Amino acid sequence: MTAPQIDHRIGAAAVTVLDTEGRPLSHRDVVVEQRAHAFSFGNIGFELIPMANGEAGPSTANAGLWFDVFNTATLPFYWGPFEPERGRPGTERLRRTAEWFAAHGCRVKGHPLVWHTLTADWLRDRPADEVEAAVRARIRRETADFAGVIQAWDVVNEAVIMPVFRNERHRNAITRLAWERGRLALIRLAFTEARAAGPAVTLLLNDFDMSPAYECLIEGVLEAGVPVDAIGLQSHMHQGYWGEERTLATIERFARFGLPIHFTETTLLSGELMPSHIEDLNDYQVPSWPSTPDGEQRQADEIVRHYRTLLSHPAVHAITYWGLSDNDAWLGAPCGLIRADGTPKPAYEALRGLIKGEWWLPPTTMRTDAAGHVEVRGFYGEYRLSAAGRAASFPVTLPRTDVSLRLQGS
Amino acid sequence: MTAPQIDHRIGAAAVTVLDTEGRPLSHRDVVVEQRAHAFSFGNIGFELIPMANGEAGPSTANAGLWFDVFNTATLPFYWGPFEPERGRPGTERLRRTAEWFAAHGCRVKGHPLVWHTLTADWLRDRPADEVEAAVRARIRRETADFAGVIQAWDVVNEAVIMPVFRNERHRNAITRLAWERGRLALIRLAFTEARAAGPAVTLLLNDFDMSPAYECLIEGVLEAGVPVDAIGLQSHMHQGYWGEERTLATIERFARFGLPIHFTETTLLSGELMPSHIEDLNDYQVPSWPSTPDGEQRQADEIVRHYRTLLSHPAVHAITYWGLSDNDAWLGAPCGLIRADGTPKPAYEALRGLIKGEWWLPPTTMRTDAAGHVEVRGFYGEYRLSAAGRAASFPVTLPRTDVSLRLQGS
DSSP states (O other): OOOOOOGGGEEEEEEEEEOTTSOBOTTOEEEEEEEEESSEEEEEOGGGHHHHTTOOSTHHHHHHHHHHHOSEEEEEOOHHHHOSSTTOOOHHHHHHHHHHHHHTTOEEEEEOSBOSTTOOGGGTTSOHHHHHHHHHHHHHHHHHHTTTTOOEEEEEEOTTTGGGOOOSSSOOHHHHHHHHHOHHHHHHHHHHHHHTTOTTSEEEEEESOOSHHHHHHHHHHHHTTOOOOEEEEEEEETTOOOOHHHHHHHHHHHHTTSSOEEEEEEEEOSSOOOOTTOSSGGGOOOSOOOOOHHHHHHHHHHHHHHHHHHHHSTTEEEEEESOSBSTTOGGGOSOOSBOTTSOBOHHHHHHHHIIIIITSOOSEEEEOOTTSEEEEEEESEEEEEEETTEEEEEEEOSSOEEEEEEOEEO | OOOOOOGGGEEEEEEEEEOTTSOBOOSOEEEEEEEEESSEEEEEOGGGHHHHTTOOSTHHHHHHHHHHHOOEEEEEOOHHHHOSSTTOOOHHHHHHHHHHHHHTTOEEEEEOSBOSTTOOGGGTTSOHHHHHHHHHHHHHHHHHHTTTTOOEEEEEEOTTTGGGOOOSSSOOHHHHHHHHHOHHHHHHHHHHHHHTTOTTSEEEEEESOOSHHHHHHHHHHHHTTOOOOEEEEEEEETTOOOOHHHHHHHHHHHHTTSSOEEEEEEEEOSSOOOOTTOSSGGGOOOSOOOOOHHHHHHHHHHHHHHHHHHHHSTTEEEEEESOSBSTTOGGGOSOOSBOTTSOBOHHHHHHHHIIIIITSOOSEEEEOOTTSEEEEEEESEEEEEEETTEEEEEEEOSSOEEEEEEOEEO
16 A cells, blocks of 8 residues: 655744844855644653652653653643542642643643543442532542643543443442433533633543444534543554544544544554454453564554554544553563563554655755755644754744744854 | 332322212212223334225224234334326325324334435435535424324434445445434424424434444434423344343333333344344345244244333333234345234233233222222223123322222213
């Protein structure tokens, strides 16, 4: 097959370079380089939380690898671990983490505000009205406490299965609330509370269910006027890479609603695949699940195909890979981009080769014309132009950017 | 397991029997008998259309068997066969059929107003606006033309799969409209048009998809204020009887919305089952699919279990069995209650044994007390009391019926 087209990710800027006095810099060599992607290339930041909080740990070595490729960090707000004792949330630790990522130039996303798994166990036996009030208060608290530092929230996670979730002996409070009130009522109250934090934050509905069920849910949610900003699609591919055709068909079904699509949770394995007969991936427990040389080659090949496919569809605005290293990976699966020994897998290098290679403008010498013009083409994002020890920044955006840059001290 | 409880289907009437002058008929034998069920025990009436229209055919022999068990007829309004040439609908023939069923004391249901399968081929290449206008006009026409004689409509059939239906080389106009406008918008326009015929008709959303997708769709539809009166659940069990547990769990998920549940299309086979790996039942084509003695015993057993289970849940208000004889059955499957040679299968007798036996009050002699009272207990429905050549009718309804009957000439 031919490589997917991603020209719609590339823009141009007509730059007029001026010296510090504002005169065109004619016939001069300047160096242009990309500094950031507009597209969100994300990963979970869970492993770096200790480091962000000044604690020693294995995370230090991995942080460099993280920041070298990714620009958006997803942080864990699982209600149970976040607030194991009612009224004592782990706000400070995550706030420091979020600020640390922001200081590194990253966007930060919170995951999730409402989910039946890993929810607060102290709500399990409380009446529905109290559960609803607690859910509302928790959403108001988190969105307020992280205002300005978290730009996106997975507001409700996996609502399709939520009211009928059956993986526990004793039903959790969120499943029960979704059953009693309905998915749509729960989604509306959650988004209404989250929206109270302001219009600047991106609110996502997120699901792993790629069947028509999720389409039906979205139709109802949008019809009801719930303020959803983007549709989150999970792609944990523990049972094998979906392939280009299925991926594009899936995007097409959800792009129909006219909202941005975020691939919120992408996993590709570098070891054996999970058998296809497993329905709830959580049911698959193995004592050891190693990364293998063959698996690593396959993962590298597939991550390139997956990212190329996703970027080829204009509706996709963000991709979050779900895991940096194989340490503490969900289900123990070898889904990381770094081996347990800290060395990067081929998939890491392959992804870096796209995001910071093929899809990136490295420092490039260009020559201005008599009027001081250069034309810069590249992926949407932030760029820097320098000449003779002075520099200025500019964006490449849609529509075509037209900008005059007065160089400042670099 | 213990037999499901269906006491909630049984009511009582306190009847005071009066003579023609209005005096209590004391200490007298009277005969009480049930005349009709309030519950809708339906079947398709497709086979009887020729007979209803005065044409000779095999249907005559089967009509007696039909009326002996069923009280609600579903008639076929598949758009393609109903209106093969635009502007020339088969209204007259179906109207005569509906009136004929009504004259036999039956309720009549139309199926379906909007469905992607068997739809009008002459719309296939028309623009979406024209398709929408044609859908609206068709619904207005049918509901108006059959006002007073059809009491229930499957307004939209199989909306979950509708926009993503992929069983044709060239996409039909209804699938295309559902894709472009969305399921919910299409459902709303269809129900809005159907509702224009008045509030007395029961409007159903009907689907075979028992997954959370249909729940999600219903949540959105109800949230959007679409005037759905009842939820239709299909139960074509070509791949095997669902069993009591799955059936009740399914009902429970859909009863949650507070609307009556109609089992709109029930099939149980009296031959080999379809292999479980077939996803779209239409894909299964065999040259011959005979009814077998073992299969007929199994079908008889299962139909009793199925009907008992459905009646045990208070949310279920109607059951339509999908087929009378094996002639012209969908897919050629042996799903009828009458063999191709016209003899009743054990399932027919078993179902009759419930509907007109165990769940029915046959003519029963009772004795009035000094005040002319008798107490009648039985399934909700219409009853008749007679004494000395005179008679009167009364209902058994919820709440308990209190009625004085003045006997008239029988």
